[in-house]
Amino acid sequence: MNQAVAVPAWVSMITAILLIAGAAITLIGALGLLRLRTFYERVHAPTLGTTLGTGTIVMASMIYFSAVGSRPILHELLILFFVTVTTPITLMILVRAAMSRDIIESQKSSQ
Amino acid sequence: MTRWIRFPLVSVALLILWLLLNQTVSAGHILLGSLIAIIGGWSLTLLELPIARMRRPTAMIRLSALVLADIVRSNIAVARIVLGDDRGRERKSGFIDIPLELRDPYGLAALACIITSTPGTLWANFDASSGTLTIHVLDLIDESEWIRTIKSRYERLLLEIFA
Amino acid sequence: MMEIVLSLGIGALAGSGVWLILRPRTFQVIIGLSLLSYAINLFILVMGRLRIGAPPVLPGATKGDPAQFADPLPQALVLTAIVISFATTALFLVILLVSRGLTGTDHVDGRESEQ
Amino acid sequence: MLLIAVIALPFAGSCVAVFFRANDRNAEAYLAGSISLVTLLFMATAYPLVVGGGVVRYRAEWVPTLGLEFVVRIDGLAWALAVLIAGIGLLVVVYARYYMSPADPVPRFFSFLLAFMGAMLGIVLSGNLIQLVFFWELTGLFSFLLISYWHQTAQARDSARMAFTITSAGGLCLFAGVLILGNIVGSYDLDRVLSSGDTIRSHALYVPALILVLLGALTKSAQFPFHFWLPRAMAAPTPVSAYLHSATLVKAGVFLLVRLWPAMGGTHEWLWLVGSAGLVTFILGAFLAVFQQDLKGLLAYSTISHLGLITLLIGLDTPLGQVAAIFHIMNHATFKASLFMAAGIIDHESGTRDIRRLSGLWRLMPITASLAMVAAAAMAGVPLLNGFLSKEMFFAETIEVHDNSLVDQALPYVVTAASMFTVAYSLRFIRDVFFGPPPKDLPRTPHEPPFLMRLPAALLVLACLVVGVAPSFTVGPVLDSAARAVVGAALPEYSLAVWHGFTPELLMSAVAMAGGVGVYLVVRSRLLVSEGPPVLRHIDAQRIFDRVLVALSWRLARWLEATFGTRRLQPQLRLIASAALIAGLAPFFIHGLAPGGALGTPFDLAFALMWAVGIACALGAAYQAKFHRLAALVMLGGAGLATCISFVWLSAPDLALTQLAVETVTTVLLLLGLRWLPKRTWQIDSSGAPAGIRWYRARDFVIAVAAGSGLAALAYLVMTRPATESIARYFVENAYVKGGGTNVVNVILVDFRGFDTLGEITVLAIVALTVFALLRRFRPAAESIPVPEQQYAQDSADEAHPDRQKGESVKSAMAAPALIVRLLFPVVGVAAIYLLLRGHDQPGGGFVAGVIMAVAVILQYLAQGTIWVEARLRVLPVRWMGIGLLLAAGTGAAAFLFSHPFLTSSFSYLEIPLIGAIPVASALLFDLGVFALVVGATVLMLIALAHQSVRSHRAPRAPGAAAKPSVSEVR
């Protein structure tokens, strides 16, 4: 599948754990999309993925590639940074939109 | 010089961004990156970005550590909720209003990012005229507890930084 | 086995796309065309056969060995196709808006059909 | 060469004639007259060459590869007809000079007349059948223009159109017939065709060819059942009638029959087809002529009848029949032309052509009357006039045994009976117009016309007399050479004497004369009150023709168009999809299905699940696109994301990058558009849909499923096949070595196939310009003009609040995101530049960089609004596009300086102090052009759309538009 580069066992262990942990927490967050009852509750769910999920997987990637390339690889941090900065933008607008629409709808139904 | 580098922090950040993207610290890229960073910073003057006054690096570090810890903790808490581990109690979620003293746009933006990024809390609305922040909390046990947390843990530090 | 998955994917995209472009509303048509162009971009790509994990980027300043890499030509063709379909989607969007403004309907024929 | 001039001269004159002053009748007449005269003189000089069977030819190359030569060929027949055409042409020109009123715009008239003369000369002098057809169609055209000269009257228009339609249709048939003849003979050369009679007659295609040629000839010569256009054509000015219906147009048909008789005659089919057409026309024309009340109408039917007589002669299929036909062609031309002129004079002087109103003109215009009477007598076949001679020959021919059928045996009696009608209408012409009481209530008081107006008719009548008295001294040699040209050396003996003794034909003539007088006396009283011929009176050919034409060329055509065509889009797309399906599947039915090898890749659960999501999104989009547009848009994005991930999986990172960037822009774009689309409510639930719609849906569903499965099957068949040796090898091997980049895809895009990229960015530029142009005039539907519901609600809440301004609450809530977005502007820009610069070696490139740069700009619009951004940031997208295009093309063209072809790239290392060697490829410059263009085009499109909101907010509310806010269609 690729240019097999030998990585130390501890590196692969740590990478594996981080990967699975990150994916698991992301999945839990996504499950929240299914299980939580109202929209406002559901909005909380994806932030699991954007924070801890992304953080651990980015870390896994950094560790793995640093080990492969035998020099520190840092630019994955950019991903973490961008996700952290941009996710709130969407969610804030979305929540505000939902509130606004709820108000309009309640006004309509009261008429 | 100051005419061109109105936002030195931004320019430095852009240079770092450039070097990180290219994964190098070669002289050529530092030069090229600087050029791009200066142009990038200058572009913000076109967009009339408010001038940021940031102080107290220690407060910044403290805030970062605090946020990081809160995020990890909240992640676990919300994961439990999602997985249905409510420990037998009725969970309640809802909006709360928090009066803020913070007015600095950067401070508010930072607070927005922090609150939204922390699982379990959501920045829902901010009324600039009254300075009221509305947040949504997933697991709302005690409203005043939340108000205190936000104000004392985050707003205080942010006021220090962006005063 | 990915061949089967991809074929199904291409088929579903294309089938949905064709269904939509046969619908009478302009918005349906634009969504259909977009789905179709996804299907066809994938289709062009797989015409160079499947290669996983072998992007056509040479490891260094060398003469490349074709056996080591995915076929780069379909990729170049898809890139061109993506650009062109983006452009035409934009154009079609605008014409459907203009048509809607001028004719008062979003029917593709500029008037509601009698049936 | 001079021979070509004979044909070319009238056309040249026609071109000159247009440029005279509108009422310059004299100059026009001089021009036209001298051209006719020159033609006559030329013919006179050529006479010695053709007399006694000589042929003069001139061949000019025209289209040699098609065997098409321009051959001018003069033999006796052609000579005789050319003289008739030019001679009567000259007389008609003189006559027309006086006939046309000073108010008539004569340049047109004389121009068409000359052109028509040229076309007629072209027909008779053609030595090539295609050339003959060429001029044949030209006569149709110019006769159309001449007949419709007074086009302000509906009658002139309709009759011209009918004449043109019928004769041109016949001409097209003739064309087809000639093509078949050419196929049989292997040449279109007249000499070759005339000498291949036996080959033609024995060929399987003889009958079709004959029928087609006859359709041409019979329509032109107004033979039954195509005769009806001719009487209508009398709407033309009389000089036109005198020319077209005596010597020229209608004679073209019979000329052609005589011309081709050696090649095609001599068969049973010829005898029956030509003969019966002629016979019926002869009888019918004569019968109908008697009942005409219009002078010109009478002459028109008489023309039909005489042409029938000629056709019958030709159809009788004997050499002498041809001789008689040629003779009668000449004779009829002379007396009929003079009769038309006389009729014209009467019309001109008295203001009417109605026989019932005219009478006693003998006293008022004795000279004209005398002329007309002599000519009419010739028409009736009175001895000592030319008509008598050819009629005698005709009678003689009918007596001959041809195929001894019943018709053949009855023929002499039938034609004698029909000739009675000929005599009767001639008598009527003389008696009812020139004798009887003086006319009353005429529009004008008739008197003799100017001498020169009478002169042409007088000369023609003189010709009738001279020929009639001394035929062998006058037309004898001419007829002989014309006959030899047709019949050949084996020309049988015939005599042109006036007196042959007491022969059966003389008896027939006498019977016809007496019978004619009798018929006239019998029907005379009824004629004065009748509206037309008995029985046939109710058949209005014009109306029938018009109705048939409308039914065929309009109603039927529209029905066919509607049945076999559509103006709706969906059927068209259905057809396209079906056609593509057939085209894609049919080869497998022919060559069989050859499955490829084994599956080359392992199963990947994640990939399969990912596609399950993608497929669900695609199907969902298909399901929701009608009522939940926003949902469909989101699902489309989901399907697109699956595609992007597949690109990554399939080793195409460049594609993934590009598709992702494009996805983003497309979403924004479609959302911008969604604003202007109407609300759609769930009106009918699908179970209640009418059966028709359900059927359409089922059909579309089948097509969609088939198309999807078809494409899937094709993809599967290819994927499971071993890779073929392809040109890609060269690209991989040389991307770095010769192209200077390690990202092969990018090197292909900017170098190996940079030309494609240049085209592709041009497409983008064009589309952006079009979008811009369209949106400049965009006018939203009334219900979309008001601000959206949400804004309305938010604004009214703000207005209700004491210390808030309109829009403030949302603005303050959005302050934080807006600030972050502004900060992101340089960040996204840096990312774009990064992707641009590394593109040659790593995934990236000008296009994706350009889109990302455009996103950076659009984000600002999104966060801050159009007005805010444009007050601060002036992007000049069109300029960007222009510069980008120039840069890309200029980089390519720079290769010219180094004597290399367009787009030849070069790369080298540039040594820069401090930094070291950096690779500089001209391809990067090219990519920079791509970048600039993409930024410009993308921004232009998005901004142009975004501006609509600003425009419509500014626009005063349309009076009819509802003040209520529009309701967004999302749930």
Place this chain on the structure above:
Amino acid sequence: MSRLTDHLIIAPVLLPLLAGAVILTFGSEGRRNFNAAVNVVSSFALVAVAVGLLRAADAGPGLAGVYRLGDWPAPFAIVLVADRLSAVMLLLTSVVAVAAVIFSLARWHRAGPHFHSLFQLLLMGLNGAFLTGDLFNLFVFFEVLLAASYGLALHGSGAFRVKAGLHYIVVNLAASLLFLIGVSLIYSVAGTLNMADLAALIPKIRADDLALLEAGAGILGIAFLLKAGMWPLCFWLPTTYAAASPPVASIFAILTKVGVYIVLRLWLLLFGNEAGASAQFGGEWLLLGGIATVAFGIVGTLASQDMARLAAFSVLVSSGTMLAAIGMGQVGVTGGALYYLISSTLGISAFFLLVELVERGREPGADVFAVTREAYGDVDTPDEEEVGIAIPATMGMLGFAFIGCALVIAGLPPLPGFIAKFALLTAALNPSGSSPGAPVPMASWALLVLLILSGLAALVAMTRAGIRAFWASPDRAVPRVRLIEMTPVVVLLILCAMQTVHAGPVMRFMEATAQSLHAPHNYVRGILGQKAGG
């Protein structure tokens, strides 16, 4: 590649591209005269270039040259090839373009923004499509010309244009997608995109892959036939063409010819007699489709009230005739078809221009124009005094031109439509190598019948329309026609007339063209070098 003349082949693409770019960069909307000047100069230059290429192509063994873009060797990169066919198409395009541009200067170029740049870019697309020797590059140029045509079809706006334009765009988008499927399928089997290389490879395709190859070619064919306007894929055409503004419709007459050109080029190149198992693939469909198209065109011609629609249906007749002729697969017929292509395109282009001038006096078109302007409050209000003084005998000139167009379209003498039909039919009835009087194939009869009927239909329809326009209302206002509007029409018709007079040399050229199309050894060898193309 040392002399400037070697670069002549790229000029037809590069010149309009640069002209378009220059207009975009330096010519703002206020500088319409500048834009117009660039457009006119470039169009005239294109005529000169095309003449040069035509001469070069006719001088050599049929190839003016092969231009290897980027100096990469064929078949790997893109080549431009100028042979007789390309050169003649280039010339035709540039001539019609000059006429259309000049015509537009009177008023139409003011009917919307970016007319001149779009026009030049359309020419770029057309010329590129005629020159390219690469299948995918052909797609790109198709898109260029289509994109520009979308813009131009909508030039002037108005509900009827937008409605027609919407159909036009959707249908052509669908066709573009089919194009991509076809090209990529062919690539998957043959591994090349170069047309000449493809021609060399097709005989060697494995039997297992034949079905895929033909599926690709078939789908590709659908895309081309759709653009060529073959029934039943042609219904978009009449409405679009009739709705387009006159100069645009006039240049659109070339657009369908691109589809025809490609069919001619590719079908004969790839599926000629040497294509092995796939030889003559789909020929009968071309023939049948062509015949059906002519039949539908005839019906449509008759059913048209509107002159522009009549002209549009004539486009269909012309396309159908070409397709049927190509489908017969005989050199002589192809030669005749090429001659026909020139005359019918010139005639129809002239007619599209003329229609508006004729209708102008009757004002429906101008009405719409005015309404559009009024309703949308656009800035492009043409100043009235620009319309100019009516030329003397305006109606006479218009009538004369109308007759000319009618004669070309109906195929009547003296204009070359007649020679063209004769050339087609005589070749169809007398296939090369057959003795006189030999049996004639059924297809030839069908062609004969259809050409005769199409001529008759055109004649009936044109007389009907002409009588209504010119004669039925004698008191109609004489249209105000400017000299620069009339001149292009007359020049196009004069060119037609010259085609009759010089029918010999023109026909010889076309037959040579047909010869090299049917035996493309020189073409293949010219691109791939001496080894290939056996």
Place this chain on the structure above:
Amino acid sequence: MNTVLTWSIMTAQILLVLAMACAAFRILWGPRAQDRVLGFDSLYLNAMLLLLTFGIGSGSRIYFEAALIIALLGFVGTAALAKFLLRGEVIE
């Protein structure tokens, strides 16, 4: 590349794709527009993480930019959708 890593990457990818499926559920079933947009946002994030894992699995840095672009621009589409819900138009 050892087995542990291979299996963990595979597992992580499956988990992430399942997360995508959950997000797709919201896209498909709503019930309201904001739910769909939320699902879409989540879908993009999961896709980005999937690409990161794929990058690790292939041991190549080439896929990084694709993930980076999603991280940086993935929000633009959803933000535009959210803005549309909020204001009824994307750009005012």
